[in-house]
Amino acid sequence: MGLAGAPRPRTASGPARGRGFDRPEQVPAVSRGRGAGAPHTGPGRLLPLVVCVELLGLGLPGWLVLRADGQPKALAGAVAATVVWCGVRAGRGRYALRAPGRPPGALTTPGDWLLLIGLLAVLWTVLDASIDPAAAVVALIPGLLTAAAASWARRLTRSGRRRTERRVLVVGEATGVDRAVGVLTSREDHGYRVVAALPVGxxxxxxxxxxxxxLAPAPADDDVSTVLGAAFAHEADLALVVPGPQFAEERLRRLTWGLHDGGLELSVLSHLSETAADRVRPSSAAGLTLLHIVPPLRRGLQPALKATVDRAGAVCGLVALAPLLVLIAAAVRVTSKGPVFHRQIRQGQHNRPFTMWKFRTMVADAEQRKARLAAVNENDGPMFKMRRDPRVTRLGRLLRRSSLDELPQLINVLKGDMSLVGPRPPLPDEVSRYDERELRRLAVKPGLTGLWQVSGRSDLSWQETVSLDLWYVDNWSVATDMGLMARTLRAVTDGRGAY
Incomplete structure (x- = not known):
């Protein structure tokens, strides 16, 4: 009931039971050879040892380093760091055995360590701690090395103990099967391998x-035997069912009974594809299976922490990059006529306009020339993009490829118009052509970087960009932001999609 959306009323005029459903059916059982068993998702025998090693590897060396450096309250600082580290690792799911199909988290162990430093910096600022920040960072380095070694050893042990790849038979109506197979085969960050498809109709x-x-369009006696026979022929150990009008509740339930009796596991594809798994909570009521969707983060500690990180990051970035900003400004002034900065009206959170700052990368009359280039727009949506835009200056191409032209947006982050991480800030004429789905991109502040930048930037289609932004709007967290900022460095260095 909770899988396909709103429940359908139960009536006495439902599909009649076929003879194959009234009595046990002789069907081929699926071989349960090596690797075909269900993945173990429990805490694991090594979990207590891993946690103890990480805590001791962080707390004990941290206390010794702080004490040797003569820092006050060395023991209290080490204990605080250990508690926060344990919370970060547990909150990011580092102590859980990852099930096949669940992609690795956005943060690696070094990313968790950077998040730890950020949280401790906020904590020490609030508590007015007297520990020297430089000594604190040095004291935390042994913890990073210990955690990285423990995680590597745990992954090595787990990979040697069991195979994580699942061989999948996709079952359902043609449109749903095409979509599921297309998504699963387009990415490799999961443990599901499609071996065959069994369409309905x-x-x-x-x-x-x-x-x-x-499968027949209507429930038939041979549904179970057909699915099990296909799974046996292609050595599939999991049937992925895509629900639809021809796969109603009663047919799906009876197929589940038959597949489980035949030794084949079954998963049902949810329609909540753009909802992170961490926000879905299964429950039951009166025999109904319910999926509770946790609301997106809009209020509370995490939004406040995000605002603090944004402002602090903008201040640190402007101060640290001041010499580079001056050099770029001088280069822009010398190499082409026009102002150093390009100021443009963009639409921010809740569709509020603001002035966005960038280094000028185009000729001074670029906006006037844009109308003549509309016919050669290479983007399939309201956003204008050209791979070889004639308005871009020679220096501008270098700045765009390295994303250095966007550094003045730190001013917008400091003012509160933008965030360090978020959707791309759109132009007013783009927003005027948005539909209801696309307008949801404006539910959060636009960002200096985001999923669109680390996933290909201008090489993405319009619908791919919208899908990434909507995923971020509904599923963001401070930890996700930290991971995206870490991945931004690689995307900027690669330069793919920047033009």
Missing amino acids: AATLSCEAPVPGR
Whole structure:
């Protein structure tokens, strides 16, 4: 009931039971050879040892370093760092065995360590601690090395103990099967390998998965035997069912019974594809299976911490990068006519306009020339992009490829118009053509970087950009922001999609 959306009323005129459902059916059982068993998702026998090693590896050396440096309250500082570190690791799921199909988190162990330093900096600022920041960072380095070694050893032990890849048979209506197969085969950050597809009805599949057979449009006696036979032929150990009008509640329930009796596991594809798994809470009421969706973060500690990190990061960035900003400003002034900065009206959170700052990378009359270039726009949405825009100056191409032209947006972050991480800030004429779905991008502050930048930037289609932004709007967290900022450095160095 909770899988396909609103429940359908139960009536006495439902599909009649076929003879195959009234009595046990002889169907081929699926082989449970090596690697076909269900993945172990419990805490694991090594978990207590891993936690103890990490805590001792951080707390004990930290206390010794702070004490040797003559820092006051060395023991209290080490204990505080240990508690915060344990919270960060547990909150990011580092102490849970990762199930197949669940991609690795945005933060690696070094990313968790950087998050620890940020949280401790905020904590020490609030408490007015007297520990020297430089000594504190040095004291935390052994903890980073210990955690990295423990995580590596745990992954090595886990990978040697069991295989994580699942061989998947996708079952459902043609459109849903095509979508599921396309998404699963387009990425490699999961443990599901599509080996075959079993569509319902006679519709043609556009995906390239093998089709060993088809299910009838209406519930039939041979549903279970057809699915189990296809799974046996392709050595699948998991049936992924895409629910739809032809896969109603009663048919899905009976298929589940038959597949489990035949030794094949089953998963049902949820329609909540753009909702992070951490926000979904399964529950039950009166025999109904419910999926509770945790609301996006809009109030509370995390938004306040995000605002603090934004302002602090903007101040630190402007101070640290001041010499570079001066050099770029001088280069822009010398190499082309026009102002150093390009100020442009953009739409921010809740569709409020603000003035965004960038280093000028185009000729001075670029906005006047834009109308003549509309016919050669390479973007398939309201956003204008050209791979070889003739308005861009020679220095501008270098600044755009390295993303240095966006550094003045730290001023917007400091003013509160933007965030360090968020969706791309759109132009007013773009927003005027948004539909209701696209307008949801404006539910949070736009960002200096975001999922769109670390995923290909201008190489993305418009719908891909919107999907990434909507995922961020609904699923962001401070930890996710930290991970995206860490990945931004690689994206900027690569330069892919920057033009």
